[in-house]
Amino acid sequence: MPKKIAIDTDARxxxxxxxxxxxxxxxxxxALMKDVISRRSLQRRLAQFVAEGKVVREGNQRGVRYRLASVPAEASTTLPLPVVEATAEAYIPISPEGEEIRAHVRQPRQMRTPVGYNQSFxxxxxxxxxxxLTAELREQLRQIGTPPDDERPAGTFARDILHRLLIDLSWASSRLEGNTYSRLDTQRLIELGQAAEGKDALETQMILNHKAAxxxxxxxxxxxxxxxxxxxxxxALLSDGLLADSSACGRIRHRPVDIGGSVYLPIAMSQRLGELFGIILNMAKEIRDPFEQAxxxxxxxxxxxxFEDVNKRVSRLAANIPLxxxxxxxxxFIDVPERPYVDxxxxxYELxxxxxxxxxxxxxYERSCQQYLAIRQELVPPDTFRLRYRQxxxxxxxxxxLQQQLPxxxxxxxAIPAEVAEEDRSKFVKLVLEEFENLHEGNAIRFGIRPLEFAAWQENAK
Known part of the structure; x- marks a missing residue:
């Protein structure tokens, strides 16, 4: 089947x-574009256009209006329309059932019947x-997702690839929300703390929130x-600085919400939301298979x-809990196109x-496994001594x-704690001193040290 042709959102x-x-x-x-882009994503795109000089922002507060930037007289005497090129839509291979769903949700909004929350679902x-997920599918995912040495403590594999995971998941999950940071922009922000030029501050905040979560x-x-x-x-971590009401971070919402581009109307009553939220989490805990849980x-x-917002982001990161x-x-979610996920x-929501x-x-998941299992094969084998005394x-x-002492x-x-065996103490001291030789503001977070705490130690103890 030939791919459908879609007009680029920015051009639209x-x-x-x-x-x-x-x-x-x-x-x-x-109102003209809610079938293809959420309000928040549209705001980010407009802010980017303004920063790039493509669009002019006029007025204040609710009177703000946007118009295309004028073209210099010597270049043209008329206001040019953007050139819109039809491009093959980025999608993934889908099942016949998936194709049915896509066909339905691609109908104009006015042709889809409004629906509310269906508790029977x-x-x-x-x-x-x-x-x-069928038994065959779960076994397939287990085979490709299990590392060779899976008998180690919980979270060991993720810690092995944490640096790469921070960049990939922060970038990919944010991109699914319309964030325009590139992967390289994301890498620079996470590694060097450098925000990308010309990007909305909310986009930068979104990336950093993912990193913390x-x-x-x-x-x-x-x-x-x-x-x-x-x-x-x-x-709370994912929504930090992104909600109009900061008290809504990390709590059940108390106001109605709607879904941009959808005819689905979520529950409005806070009490009922809280009850169903608890039921969903209890059901998730009962599921024994980690892939089905996710x-x-x-x-x-x-x-x-x-929540008032950031619900899908929470679900994407929560899906990683059992994994x-x-x-x-x-x-x-690396390389996952936005459109199939939205569909x-x-x-x-609707069906x-x-x-x-x-x-x-x-x-x-198959894409993620291809990335990380290959990366892990290149990693240096873990230091078992360091692993044993990590805490x-x-x-x-x-x-x-924190005590601002010289190491x-x-x-x-x-300072050696009692759990370090007597015969390991000299090696432990050497390990600590090596860590201090390599300690800097960019990696101090590994030890739970905040930037201000590290700066105070640098100033007073060195």
Missing amino acids: ISVEIAGHPAGIGMDALH LEAYYPNETWY IELLVNEADLVDFTPYSVFSLH FFVMVHLPYLQP IRHNLCPLS AMLGV NRVELLRDVFVWA ALSAVVKAIV TTDVVTT
């Missing part, structure tokens, strides 16, 4: 603005009896679970829409069908920094 924005020479407001522009699922998943792999506290923590939360958390706990390859979620999302999930090492380094042999020896 330019076309709509060009049709209003006197300027067009955000509400009116989004959740009630029809019985953990370990109902399966969204991923570090929580990996560093606290033995504690993070499908509990309200864990999921609220994920939401997919279940990718379906039901965004379908419920328990990391079972030392399986994590799911980074798949619309299929869940309560999971086949297209399952196609996306399986393709994305003690972190505690000693952090204590010396001498005597200071380290005095």
Whole structure:
């Protein structure tokens, strides 16, 4: 079947603005484009266009209007329309069932019947009896996602590839929300703290929020679970600085929300949201298969829409909880195109069908495994001594920094905790001193040291 042709979203924005020479407001522009882009993504695109000089922003607050930037007289006497080229839409291989869902959600919005939350969709699922993923599919994912040495503590595999995972998952998950950071931009931001020029501050914040949430998943792999506290923590980290009401971070919403481009109307009552949120998490905890667990939360958390925003981001990172706990390859969503993921979620929202999302999930996981299992083969074998005393090492380094002491042999020896065996103490002291030789503001977070704490130690102890 030939691929459908789609007009580039940026070009579509330019076309709509060009049709209003006197300027067009955000509400009116989004009304014209809500079938292809969310309001938040549209705001980010417009901010980028303004920064690049392609669009002029006029007025203040609710009176803001956008128009295409004028062209110099010597270049042209008329306002040119953007050249729109038809390009093959980026998609993934999908099943016949997935194709049915795509065909439905691609219909104009006015041809799709508005629907509300269908509780029977959740009630029809019985953990370990109902399966969204077949036994054959789960076994296939297990075979490709299990590293050769999977008997190590929870989260070990993810820690081995943490640096790459931070970049890939932060970038890919943000891109699915319309973030325009490139992977290289993301790498520079995470590694060097350099924000990309010309990008909206909200996009930078989104990337950094992902980084913090991923570090929580990996560093606290033995504690993070499908509990309200864990999921609220994920939401708080992912939504930090992105919500108009900061008190909405990490809590069930108290106001109605709608889904851009969809006819689905989520639940509005906070009490009912809280009850269903608890039920979903309890059901997720009962599921024994980690892949089914991951997919279940990718379906039901965004379908419920328990938070004011950032629901899909929470579900994508929460899907990694069972994978990391079972030392399986994590799911980074690397190379997943935005359109099939959006179509798949619309299929869940409007039809309560999971086949297209399952196609996306399986393709994305296979892609992630190809990336990380290959990367891990190139890694240096883990230092078993460091692994055994990882917590003690972190505690000693952090204590010396917080007490603003010089890391001498005597200071380290005095700080050695009791769990370090007598015969290992001299080697442990050497390990701590080596860590201090390589300690800098970019890696101090490994020991739970905050930037201000590190700066104070640098100033007073060196």
